[in-house]
Amino acid sequence: MDLLNISSTMLYSAFILYLIATLFFGATIRQEKSERRKKTKAGTIGITLTIIGFIAQLVYLITRWIASGHAPVSNMFEFMTFLGMCMVLGFIILYFYYKLTFLGLFALPISMIVIAYASMFPTEISPLVPSLQSHWLYIHVTTVALGQGILFVSFAAGIMYLIRQIDQTVRNKRNIWLEAIIYTMFLFVGFIVITSVFNLMDYNATFEGQQGNEIAEYHLPAIAGPMGGTLVTEDVMEPWFETPSWMQGVDAGRKFNSVIWSFFAGSILYGIVRLVTRKRIGAKLQPLLKSVKPDLLDEIMYRSVTIGFPIFTLGGLIFASIWAQIAWGRFWGWDPKEVWALVTWLFYAAFLHLRLSRGWHGEKSAWLAVAGFGIIMFNLIVVNLVLAGLHSYA
Amino acid sequence: MNKIKCECGHINPEGTVLCEACGKPIEGNQHIDGNEKHKLLNMRYDGTARRSQTYNKSIIDRIWSFFSSVKVGVWLIVLALVASMIGTILPQQIYIPEDAVSRDPAIFYEDRYGIFGLIYYQLGFHNLYSSWWYMILIALIGISLVICSLDRFVPLYKALKRQNAKRHETFLNRQRLYSETEEVSAQDIETVQKNLKKARYNVRNDNGHILAEKGRFSRWGPYVNHIGLIIILLAAILRLTPIMYTDEYIWVREGERTVIPGTEGDYYIENKDFIMETHNENDERFQQAIQEEGVVPSNFQTDIVIYKAKDAEVPGAAPELQPILEDSIQMNKPAKFDKYTLYQSGYQVNEFHNMSFYIHETDDEDETALGSFTIDLTDPESEYELDNGFRIVIDQYYPDYYLDDNGTPASETDYPRNPAFVMMVYPPDSDSAEISFLGIGRNIDATGENQYKLGIEDFEMRDVSGLTLRVDYTLTYFVIGAAIFMIGVIQGMYWQHRRIWIHPKGNGLLLAAHTNKNWFGISKDIEKSIENTSIKMVEDQQELD
Numbered sequence A: 001m002d003l004l005n006i007s008s009t010m011l012y013s014a015f016i017l018y019l020i021a022t023l024f025f026g027a028t029i030r031q032e033k034s035e036r037r038k039k040t041k042a043g044t045i046g047i048t049l050t051i052i053g054f055i056a057q058l059v060y061l062i063t064r065w066i067a068s069g070h071a072p073v074s075n076m077f078e079f080m081t082f083l084g085m086c087m088v089l090g091f092i093i094l095y096f097y098y099k100l101t102f103l104g105l106f107a108l109p110i111s112m113i114v115i116a117y118a119s120m121f122p123t124e125i126s127p128l129v130p131s132l133q134s135h136w137l138y139i140h141v142t143t144v145a146l147g148q149g150i151l152f153v154s155f156a157a158g159i160m161y162l163i164r165q166i167d168q169t170v171r172n173k174r175n176i177w178l179e180a181i182i183y184t185m186f187l188f189v190g191f192i193v194i195t196s197v198f199n200l201m202d203y204n205a206t207f208e209g210q211q212g213n214e215i216a217e218y219h220l221p222a223i224a225g226p227m228g229g230t231l232v233t234e235d236v237m238e239p240w241f242e243t244p245s246w247m248q249g250v251d252a253g254r255k256f257n258s259v260i261w262s263f264f265a266g267s268i269l270y271g272i273v274r275l276v277t278r279k280r281i282g283a284k285l286q287p288l289l290k291s292v293k294p295d296l297l298d299e300i301m302y303r304s305v306t307i308g309f310p311i312f313t314l315g316g317l318i319f320a321s322i323w324a325q326i327a328w329g330r331f332w333g334w335d336p337k338e339v340w341a342l343v344t345w346l347f348y349a350a351f352l353h354l355r356l357s358r359g360w361h362g363e364k365s366a367w368l369a370v371a372g373f374g375i376i377m378f379n380l381i382v383v384n385l386v387l388a389g390l391h392s393y394a
Numbered sequence B: 001m002n003k004i005k006c007e008c009g010h011i012n013p014e015g016t017v018l019c020e021a022c023g024k025p026i027e028g029n030q031h032i033d034g035n036e037k038h039k040l041l042n043m044r045y046d047g048t049a050r051r052s053q054t055y056n057k058s059i060i061d062r063i064w065s066f067f068s069s070v071k072v073g074v075w076l077i078v079l080a081l082v083a084s085m086i087g088t089i090l091p092q093q094i095y096i097p098e099d100a101v102s103r104d105p106a107i108f109y110e111d112r113y114g115i116f117g118l119i120y121y122q123l124g125f126h127n128l129y130s131s132w133w134y135m136i137l138i139a140l141i142g143i144s145l146v147i148c149s150l151d152r153f154v155p156l157y158k159a160l161k162r163q164n165a166k167r168h169e170t171f172l173n174r175q176r177l178y179s180e181t182e183e184v185s186a187q188d189i190e191t192v193q194k195n196l197k198k199a200r201y202n203v204r205n206d207n208g209h210i211l212a213e214k215g216r217f218s219r220w221g222p223y224v225n226h227i228g229l230i231i232i233l234l235a236a237i238l239r240l241t242p243i244m245y246t247d248e249y250i251w252v253r254e255g256e257r258t259v260i261p262g263t264e265g266d267y268y269i270e271n272k273d274f275i276m277e278t279h280n281e282n283d284e285r286f287q288q289a290i291q292e293e294g295v296v297p298s299n300f301q302t303d304i305v306i307y308k309a310k311d312a313e314v315p316g317a318a319p320e321l322q323p324i325l326e327d328s329i330q331m332n333k334p335a336k337f338d339k340y341t342l343y344q345s346g347y348q349v350n351e352f353h354n355m356s357f358y359i360h361e362t363d364d365e366d367e368t369a370l371g372s373f374t375i376d377l378t379d380p381e382s383e384y385e386l387d388n389g390f391r392i393v394i395d396q397y398y399p400d401y402y403l404d405d406n407g408t409p410a411s412e413t414d415y416p417r418n419p420a421f422v423m424m425v426y427p428p429d430s431d432s433a434e435i436s437f438l439g440i441g442r443n444i445d446a447t448g449e450n451q452y453k454l455g456i457e458d459f460e461m462r463d464v465s466g467l468t469l470r471v472d473y474t475l476t477y478f479v480i481g482a483a484i485f486m487i488g489v490i491q492g493m494y495w496q497h498r499r500i501w502i503h504p505k506g507n508g509l510l511l512a513a514h515t516n517k518n519w520f521g522i523s524k525d526i527e528k529s530i531e532n533t534s535i536k537m538v539e540d541q542q543e544l545d
């Protein structure tokens, strides 16, 4: 078997292991309150499987590194996968501080969504352009991702806090917001499901521009066609409308089309779950967390920010500047990607300062922790795919 | 000043919330730290008197209070955050893409983004990060940082230095972690102290009143990191001055030797070769990606020689040049000499170097050359005289020819990327000229009656390297600032200041604890220390609100 095969098998195995680990963490729900702080079999198995999964993913990383000759953190697939791995690592680290098995029940599935989302992007090894050929590429990227992985744990704890604490008896602004966050996660799952389905079918629709040149290749049926393109593939769905012209950039049409599909698929999935549960999903999940002490969640949420913030600063601002200085001769250039790293940093700085005052612990903190990770994901997805500057991926 | 004497005998400065010595809440000052409505004491600054909370009369006091408020600080941070986000909605002026109709922002934004783009441009958001108001915002954060740090550091330092092991009862029972034990043996108290010492607490015992403390230095973390930030902001101001920072861009053609701008004529550069390489399409690792995405460059490189100019003996004569450095500049591998750094930043492949033309009779099928001449495209002469008596006058030269919106010929840039000429051909001994238009793939006879025709015989091309020259004396300060910042955050985040108090009462004792973060950790410390004693575990009295 060649290295690349080993590599992708390992990634796949890691994913399955995380899935099984989640089930074991789920089994700890039945635990009595009195046993909560004690070690349990299910919890131990869960964390062991998580670690084995993490090691499998490490093997994926190393074999891919050897096969490609550079650290596999240079395109959207590789970086997102790596981030997913760091999120798992962040969880493992905080698990060992707090031994809270429920954290796994939330942190692992979200990490899995990120990893699955990553593999929807082209997975072939791409060669490095000259500006990326530097050791600082992996020094910078790995530190940033590690910082973000740890900050992610505060998001997971924050979500758990909100699910645990927000009043679900009557519909109110807070539980609607919480539901909106959960719905957003469904959109990602929707994207993954629909993309996988059409990938399995090998779906392809090619568009040509006025000069008969190929301008876009869709792997999902085109609802929004590319600007000024004509469909040339036969026997596939005609686009319903054209992507509006103010959407600029490479492949704007294809990306916009994927977004539409994600909304379709995600909403249907969400609708099905709602029909089955007949409750807001937040309300459905709430009883699961009854036995977790909210101030422990609050502490995990804050602690992971205090651990992650320095690492993120080091990777996302300091190492990034050093590299930019070597590559371009300017350590800071107000490139959108850089600005969003600064925004993330300022946001968490504000979070830390707010924690110094009364009244910002608990629920307000939890909202902030969720928003902070929202900014991180925005930087990865929207900035990369839409505002893309020098760091343009994929 | 109205000093306040506590019942323990200690004299506190005005504005103190908790007695510096025994921690007893001082009546009438509880509102300062918001303690009145809460059971728990606000321990943020140990209840010390801070200038900002104490004096509020003069303008200076008000300004001081304003900037030292964390609330104001957070607002400033949030404003900077939102402003920064706005700057990424559309590309900043320096990032206007190459394929834009015009790089003039007055045209570009409206052309590409319509009315929204126009407004964005008119509000000045296309240069947001160098706008006066953004700079002011950052400056205000700087001021706030200095003032808030001064406001708190000194009093906090004094309070922590002065604290007594013996604390007032109310001080203990209004801590978040607290327990009361009725009956304790001397033995148990010994054990706890021993355990705490083992856990590397600093234990002080004052007549049975015990203070165990650990990690106090982490309290200075925020002040250290703020100093780092201030240094970074100062460095950024320094960088605005030309003495500390130089930035020049030069194009150097292959084979050319030219003075380097920004070096005051001291240094010259020669471009020996520009190399651009691409990843091998047959490399099986990358085959698929290259097939899908197209060719990917793998290297941009300029082989250079740097010369130092020695003043010529005779004033006015060309300086004597001495080679001092031969190097290959690549992306991520700049060249350094003296105080300068040169970066590979751009390139232009296949710029025209020179072109040679020949002249023949229009109706000669064989196009037998009657004569030929060569034009150096970077430095064309105005007139060429041929051996056989022909005279060619260059009437117009378009180095980078294109037809503008009105259909008139123009040059897009000053670089010979697509040269075109209007030439006047004077046959031997004639005063009247025939006009020809010549360019790559164009040969137009304006009148259609020309007797003689020009043809392109040959041309030479060469590459041009774009290099950036930088001098940045501020880098050191940025590095120092960043290092101090990192030390500060690590100090404040990865260590915590933990304190445990024991207060004997009757046959028993009161136990209380405070930490600035990581309550879970300090609870575990206490749990371990009181193991096998009759002392009760502390309860968490936190009110999550």
Ligand code: HEM
Residues within 6 Å of the ligand: A346, A349, A352, A353, A356, B067, B068, B069, B070, B071, B072, B073, B074, B076, B077, B141, B142, B144, B145, B148, B152, B219, B221, B222, B223, B225, B226, B229, B489, B492, B493
């Ligand atoms: C971008 C700017 C800033 C950054 C990155 C920053 C960073 C930090 C960090 C990391 C801490 C430690 C927090 C903790 O230990 O939980 C801190 C504490 C603090 N910061 Fe800032 N800060 C910034 C601006 C400001 C400003 C403008 C103020 C002005 C009011 C301020 C006031 C404080 C105060 C009062 C503390 C607490 C000190 C203590 O606990 O003794 N900071 N800052």
